Each structure stands twice: as C-alpha cells, then as structure tokens.
Amino acid sequence: MKRLDWNVLDEQARRTALARPAQLRADALRQSVEQIIATVRERGDEALFEFSAKYDRCVLEAIEVTEAEFAAAEAALDPALKAAIHEAAARIEIFHRATAPQPVAVETAGGVRVERVLRAVARVGLYVPAGSAPLPSTALMLGVPALIAGCREVVLCSPARADGRCDEAVLYVARITGVHKVFKLGGAQAIAAMAYGTASVPKCDKLFGPGNAWVTEAKLQVSADPEGAAIDMPAGPSEVLVIADEAANPVFVAADLLSQAEHGPDSQVILLSPSYAMLDRVAGEVERQCAELPRCAIALQALAQSRLIAVDSLEQAVEVSNRYAPEHLILQVAEPRALLDGIDSAGSIFLGAWTPESVGDYCSGSNHVLPTYGYARSYSGVSVASFQKQITVQELSAEGLRAIGPCAAILAAAEQLEAHRRAVTLRLEALDQMVLNQSVLDRTVSERLT
Numbered sequence: 001m002k003r004l005d006w007n008v009l010d011e012q013a014r015r016t017a018l019a020r021p022a023q024l025r026a027d028a029l030r031q032s033v034e035q036i037i038a039t040v041r042e043r044g045d046e047a048l049f050e051f052s053a054k055y056d057r058c059v060l061e062a063i064e065v066t067e068a069e070f071a072a073a074e075a076a077l078d079p080a081l082k083a084a085i086h087e088a089a090a091r092i093e094i095f096h097r098a099t100a101p102q103p104v105a106v107e108t109a110g111g112v113r114v115e116r117v118l119r120a121v122a123r124v125g126l127y128v129p130a131g132s133a134p135l136p137s138t139a140l141m142l143g144v145p146a147l148i149a150g151c152r153e154v155v156l157c158s159p160a161r162a163d164g165r166c167d168e169a170v171l172y173v174a175r176i177t178g179v180h181k182v183f184k185l186g187g188a189q190a191i192a193a194m195a196y197g198t199a200s201v202p203k204c205d206k207l208f209g210p211g212n213a214w215v216t217e218a219k220l221q222v223s224a225d226p227e228g229a230a231i232d233m234p235a236g237p238s239e240v241l242v243i244a245d246e247a248a249n250p251v252f253v254a255a256d257l258l259s260q261a262e263h264g265p266d267s268q269v270i271l272l273s274p275s276y277a278m279l280d281r282v283a284g285e286v287e288r289q290c291a292e293l294p295r296c297a298i299a300l301q302a303l304a305q306s307r308l309i310a311v312d313s314l315e316q317a318v319e320v321s322n323r324y325a326p327e328h329l330i331l332q333v334a335e336p337r338a339l340l341d342g343i344d345s346a347g348s349i350f351l352g353a354w355t356p357e358s359v360g361d362y363c364s365g366s367n368h369v370l371p372t373y374g375y376a377r378s379y380s381g382v383s384v385a386s387f388q389k390q391i392t393v394q395e396l397s398a399e400g401l402r403a404i405g406p407c408a409a410i411l412a413a414a415e416q417l418e419a420h421r422r423a424v425t426l427r428l429e430a431l432d433q434m435v436l437n438q439s440v441l442d443r444t445v446s447e448r449l450t
C-alpha cells in the first residue's frame with residue numbers, strides 16, 4: 001500500500017491519491033460496454049449465449065434456470081448455510097420494514113388535502129455478482145426489499161459457473177425471497193438483457209445490484225437511455241475507508257482493510273490516521289494477514305491501488321473522508337460517535353472496534369448494496385424505497401380552492417402562463433357565480449315566504 005502524507009500533497013496529488021482505479025481507464029471500459037449492449041440489442045438471446053461462452057467460459061443449454069435446477073440447489077445446500085441465510089434474512093427484513101416509507105396525508109390549508117401513496121416498481125431486475133465469487137448475500141440484500149415492496153415481477157441475473165450452473169445458495173435465496181425468474185447471465189450483457197428485453201429475458205423497469213466495472217458501466221449506460229431502464233445507483237468495486245487513532249487495534253484494522261481488498265482487483269481500501277506508528281503497524285499486519293488468505297493474489301492487486309494516509313488530526317481525517325465519500329467508512333477511534341455528526345458522505349458507517357464491516361455485508365440488517373466511486377455524495381444504499389414510487393395525490397374542496405387559488409393565479413401570471421392562471425380563475429369565478437345564484441335563490445324563497 002502506498003504511504004502518503006496529506007499535508008505535503010498539492011491539490012493535484014490529493015486528487016490522484018483519492019482517485020478510484022476503475023475511473024483511470026474509463027474510456028476503454030465505456031467503449032467495450034457500448035459494444036456489448038449494442039450486440040445484445042441487435043442479436044438478443046443468440047448474443048447472450050456467445051457472451052456467456054466468451055466471458056464466463058460456460059456453454060449454456062438454456063439461459064433460464066429450470067425447476068429441476070432450483071430443486072437440486074436446495075437439496076445440495078448445507079443445512080447450516082440454509083439456517084444462516086434465514087437468520088440473516090430475518091434481520092434484513094426487520095431493518096428494511098422499519099425503514100420503509102409510509103403513506104402520508106396532511107391538510108396544507110383548510111380544504112386542501114395532500115397525500116403521498118406508495119406503489120411498487122412493477123418489473124425489477126436484480127443483478128447478483130458471481131464473477132470471482134458468487135454472492136448469495138447480495139441476493140438477500142435485493143430480494144428482501146423487493147419482496148417487502150411487493151414488486152409484480154422480479155427477475156434475477158447471475159453468471160453461471162463453467163459447469164453451466166448458478167450458485168446453489170443464490171438460487172435458494174431467489175426462491176425464498178419470491179424471485180419469479182432467474183437467468184444464468186453475467187456482466188454488461190445481463191444488464192443489457194434486463195434493460196431492453198430479449199426473447200427469453202423480460203424487459204425490466206428498474207435494475208438493481210452491484211457488480212464489477214463492466215456491470216456498473218452498463219447500468220450507467222442503460223439508465224442514460226430513455227428506452228433502457230432506471231437503476232438504483234452506481235454500486236461498483238468495493239471500497240472501505242478506515243479512520244484509526246493511536247488506540248485502534250492494528251490487527252482489526254488490517255483485517256477490515258483486507259475484507260474489502262479481497263473482493264476484486266478493482267477494490268480500493270484507504271487508511272487515514274494521525275499516528276505514523278499506527279500506519280506502520282497496520283501496514284505490517286496487512287502484509288502478514290494477506291499472506292494467509294486464499295484470495296491473497298486478488299487482495300494484493302487491490303492493495304497496489306490502496307493508500308495509507310497520514311493526517312494531522314481526526315478532524316482532518318473526517319474532511320478527507322467526506323471528500324472521498326467511501327462506500328464503507330469504519331471509525332476505529334476511542335470516541336466514534338464524536339465523529340459521526342461530521343460525516344456527511346458515506347454509504348454505510350461502522351462504529352468502534354467491535355463492528356467489523358463484514359457484519360453489514362451479511363447479517364446486521366442494513367443493506368450492503370451501496371454507492372461507490374464517490375456517488376455516496378449524492379446517493380444512498382438500496383432500501384425498500386428504492387423499489388417504490390412515491391406518488392402524490394391532492395384533493396381540494398371549494399373552500400380549499402378559494403383559499404389557495406389566488407396564490408396559484410398570481411404565480412401563474414408571473415410566469416406568463418395564462419392557461420395555468422385560467423384553470424384556477426375560471427373555477428373561482430364559477431364558485432362566485434354559484435354563490436351569487438344561491439343568494440338570489442335564497443332571496444326569492446324568503447320573499448315568497450313573507
């Protein structure tokens with residue numbers, strides 16, 4: 001990991017220090033993904049079989065997972081893993097139900113009722129990575145909120161192994177979370193298939209889920225096309241930024257850094273500390289622990305683009321972290337809550353020595369599908385709200401229109417939108433006329449009676 005001192009870097013060097021690796025080759029990536037998407041749009045399923053052979057090295061007989069494959073996957077699954085899946089699903093459900101948006105109805109003026117109703121996005125496409133390792137936990141993070149939201153059609157894509165099968169645990173999670181169709185597709189081609197539809201894959205309204213640089217670039221491209229599909233957010237190669245003070249445990253800090261470095265060669269991990277001694281200790285621990293990992297070679301590639309940065313204080317560490325806007329932020333400091341108010345951009349925050357980032361990945365209950373590449377400046381992680389549309393409803397009584405109509409008429413006149421103004425004033429005049437007619441009627445009745 002490269003050692004840097006924030007306070008001796010000029011602005012250009014600071015920018016380079018916090019640059020994401022995948023951004024450095026964005027042009028080549030963009031072109032390669034454009035070609036994959038165009039080919040899927042042109043040649044549909046045929047292109048999908050070819051891309052699976054090329055990129056996943058598997059010859060598929062069919063793209064869609066069959067009932068027999070679901071049954072075989074369930075039968076093959078270790079009971080302890082099944083139990084852990086159900087345990088994690090229960091906690092994810094608790095947190096996601098608790099944070100789900102609620103319908104709202106308020107009176108903003110007498111006779112003016114404004115509401116918010118919630119409707120699930122009808123057809124959603126979930127992407128579950130499996131390039132370097134299948135991630136059934138991601139299937140939980142997407143399947144559970146989709147189920148709570150009540151999406152009508154849920155499609156899931158995940159790349160097959162070389163034997164042409166999808167990961168058993170991913171299929172099991174798809175089943176228990178009510179996913180309707182699963183396709184053995186990965187990468188940009190899976191995203192293109194769900195965004196535009198093919199003979200086999202239904203076209204989806206919105207796509208969800210993380211993935212490597214190809215998947216994320218494809219999501220960005222289809223979301224920029226009005227004929228494509230909306231997306232949750234750019235959720236690319238995993239990142240973690242740790243802020244550690246001199247009292248932190250370097251063994252824990254190194255383990256947390258490696259937990260994200262082992263995700264893939266594009267991952268990036270950063271340590272900020274005001275203590276040079278801590279940076280040294282963690283560097284040594286990272287080297288020692290990495291050598292023990294089965295995925296050491298992958299982690300080493302990620303570590304090559306990672307940083308150990310000396311800062312002058314914890315306050316400066318918070319400033320640098322906000323500028324980087326990490327997917328995960330771990331505060332390994334004596335008083336983590338004292339720093340919390342200062343954090344304004346991060347996907348998910350982990351407080352204190354006993355909160356490894358891994359628990360958020362699997363089973364604390366929060367969602368692990370989070371914005372990367374600095375998108376945490378403006379995006380949040382996946383939640384039930386991501387699978388819903390919030391529709392407003394309003395209803396005015398005559399009294400309500402009398403109360404707020406003049407305000408609308410003045411604003412419409414200021415914008416020189418005469419039709420807007422009249423849509424209000426015609427009604428106000430009609431109301432005046434009705435009052436007049438009523439008073440004439442009342443007078444006539446009272447005259448006849450006297």
Ligand SMILES: NC(=O)c1ccc[n+]([C@@H]2O[C@H](COP(=O)([O-])OP(=O)(O)OC[C@H]3O[C@@H](n4cnc5c(N)ncnc54)[C@H](O)[C@@H]3O)[C@@H](O)[C@H]2O)c1
Nearest residue numbers: 055129130131132186187210211212235237238263369370
């Ligand atoms: N941000 C988040 O919330 C989050 C959550 C979980 C995982 N992740 C990230 O997801 C990623 C998963 O990546 P992965 O690679 O293991 O699986 P993946 O399923 O995302 O990608 C595999 C696919 O990449 C495509 N691909 C590979 N090399 C290619 C090439 N040269 N050209 C075109 N396409 C190519 C293939 O089609 C393959 O099917 C990791 O980077 C991990 O850090 C992020």
Ligand SMILES: N[C@H](CO)Cc1c[nH]c[nH+]1
Nearest residue numbers: 135137138238239361368
């Ligand atoms: N850390 C990943 C998000 O960047 C999520 C994950 C899944 N499995 C393990 N980790």
Ligand SMILES: [Zn+2]
Nearest residue numbers: 238259260361
């Ligand atoms: Zn992880």
